[in-house]
Amino acid sequence: MEILMQNPYVKFEGVQKTYDGENLVVKNLNLDIAKGEFLTLLGPSGSGKTTTLMMLAGFETATEGEIYLDGKPINRLAPEHRNIGMVFQNYALFPHMTVAENLAFPLKVRKYGAKDIDDRVKRTLDMVGLDGFGNRQPAQMSGGQAQRVAVARALVFEPKLVLMDEPLSALDKQLREQMQYEIKHLHEKLGITMVYVTHDQGEALTMSDRIAVFNNGEIQQLDTPNALYEAPNSAFVASFIGENNRLIGKVKHSEDRRVEVGLDDGSTLAALPVKSFLAGQKCMLSIRPERICIQPEPGKYANTVQATVRELIYLGDHIRVRAEALGRHDFIVKVPNASSDRKISLGDSIGLGWHLDDCRALDCP
Numbered sequence: 001m002e003i004l005m006q007n008p009y010v011k012f013e014g015v016q017k018t019y020d021g022e023n024l025v026v027k028n029l030n031l032d033i034a035k036g037e038f039l040t041l042l043g044p045s046g047s048g049k050t051t052t053l054m055m056l057a058g059f060e061t062a063t064e065g066e067i068y069l070d071g072k073p074i075n076r077l078a079p080e081h082r083n084i085g086m087v088f089q090n091y092a093l094f095p096h097m098t099v100a101e102n103l104a105f106p107l108k109v110r111k112y113g114a115k116d117i118d119d120r121v122k123r124t125l126d127m128v129g130l131d132g133f134g135n136r137q138p139a140q141m142s143g144g145q146a147q148r149v150a151v152a153r154a155l156v157f158e159p160k161l162v163l164m165d166e167p168l169s170a171l172d173k174q175l176r177e178q179m180q181y182e183i184k185h186l187h188e189k190l191g192i193t194m195v196y197v198t199h200d201q202g203e204a205l206t207m208s209d210r211i212a213v214f215n216n217g218e219i220q221q222l223d224t225p226n227a228l229y230e231a232p233n234s235a236f237v238a239s240f241i242g243e244n245n246r247l248i249g250k251v252k253h254s255e256d257r258r259v260e261v262g263l264d265d266g267s268t269l270a271a272l273p274v275k276s277f278l279a280g281q282k283c284m285l286s287i288r289p290e291r292i293c294i295q296p297e298p299g300k301y302a303n304t305v306q307a308t309v310r311e312l313i314y315l316g317d318h319i320r321v322r323a324e325a326l327g328r329h330d331f332i333v334k335v336p337n338a339s340s341d342r343k344i345s346l347g348d349s350i351g352l353g354w355h356l357d358d359c360r361a362l363d364c365p
Contacts, residue, residue, distance in 0.1 A: 008032035043214030085154030100134035265327030296353025
């Protein structure tokens, strides 16, 4: 899949990776990353995202193709000569060194002078909110503090590029969300290029300028968080990014921006096609639960159906409704939890409605 730009800062050109000579973990990757961009590689386990990051870092070698950094090929360059900062999932801090010594290590390897090392260590610790922690051992720090140290060590020598491999996976939910914003704000402040690997869709949506969704060694879609969520171009992306109701049917009528799809229960829905469909062709419809209106006004929505409430789950800011509709027992609707909303109860018969653009017709998986 080709996703190219002019004068990219990082470029993957026809890159492939196999460990056994037969099965490709990364398949013909052509990917450009802009200078100063925060790009996230998102996908399930085994999708090729971490292998892609490790080839960029130099810890894995591409089987075919070339990787460029700032216009220069780096395939045959050792990791320590690529001027790339790396933050690992397990932090990889030296337990026998103090925090300051951990930060000083990459500077000493690069032959910085003593005063310059002291100045950079102090400045970087202050930048990540750890001023005064230099003499502590990693074992004396909380998970969030240790993560800040790992980020600081990746930034202290002012690298061209910072790579992060699922760095927040060991943290609890609240701390993880706090660190997402801290890393995002650091990126905005420094303007540095970052490539981030995660399998967490919420994390990717929160932090990224663009997201590359990987599956089976290939990028399925590369886009902004908003475009990926609102306009997925495949069944896989629609299913992997956020929650959606998936309905399988056959196209009855097709136009440029509208298809009518017949479902097994006899219903017909109008949808926005992401490609050209022919009459009789199977497709999958994707509808986000939060785009569905309960008890819609007559004539306001392209699609209206009747449903029966089977389950109500209180989730604070919204109520998750599981309804029986369109021949399914697991049709999900998210209703904002506002006092002005009409109260619904188990067993109620309710109307549901949604706009044409909120129902996307995709290829069947």
